[in-house]
Amino acid sequence: MKRTGEYVLGIIGVILSALMTGLGAIFIFFQGSEDFERGIEDEFANDPTLNSGDVEMIMDSMDILGPIGWLLIVAAILGFVFGLIAVLLLKSKPKAAGILFIVGAVLVGLISVGAGFLPGLLYLIAGIMCLVRKPKTDEPVVL
Template sequence: MKRTGEITLGVIGVVLSAFTSLIGMFFLFMGSDAVKNEVANDPTLANDPALSMEEMDSFLSIFSGFGWAIIIATIIGLILGIIAIVNVVGNKNPKVGGWMNIIGAVLMGIISVGIAFLPALLLLIAGIMCFVRKAPPEEPIQSQTL
């Protein structure tokens, strides 16, 4: 039985997971020391009495932690998605591939707080398809009597 749909959704989910890690890298950059120094040297923010540098520093540090969470989530989804694709190709072990897709999707969705929603959804659909699609029943060979 061909499992083209599961493989296609898995590959697209893995590729989108890799692209989502770029968003995590952007958040890491927003929490870097270079951005903090740039914000500290900005004259409009320095003169604002409502903002203190400690508050701005802690706000930008949140970006760094959030970036790491996104990167870790997408790496988990990437690894489990690749393992699932390897198990589904050739109909080797689609049940294991389905579990890997579902576990990767749930972890990616929870850890990234919804940023990796689309790749997680694709992996979830591929995982469900691995369980739902069954091989067509083989018809017994009937001997023909002459």
């Protein structure tokens, strides 16, 4: 049985998980950057719709970029590993691949706090397809 749909969804999910690792690394990189914080503060200070309290609250929330970056990296690595193993198992053991896709979808979605929505959704669809699709039988159907 051809499983082209599952392969395509799985490979795209693996690629998006790898890209999510880069996004987490960018968050970690910008977390302690004084120039980045100064540039953001200058941009918000020039916005007439924001008062100084809003700008201060935004700047205080920039400290959470580091932990969010690490969460994204952990979720992306787990998604990458589960997705890659599932893609490799797809031809020989489609049920096991489906379970791995679904576990990867749940982990990516929960650990990344929604940032891994797209790879998680692709893994979930691929996992359901693996578990639901049955190979065609050549036996005639008797009514």
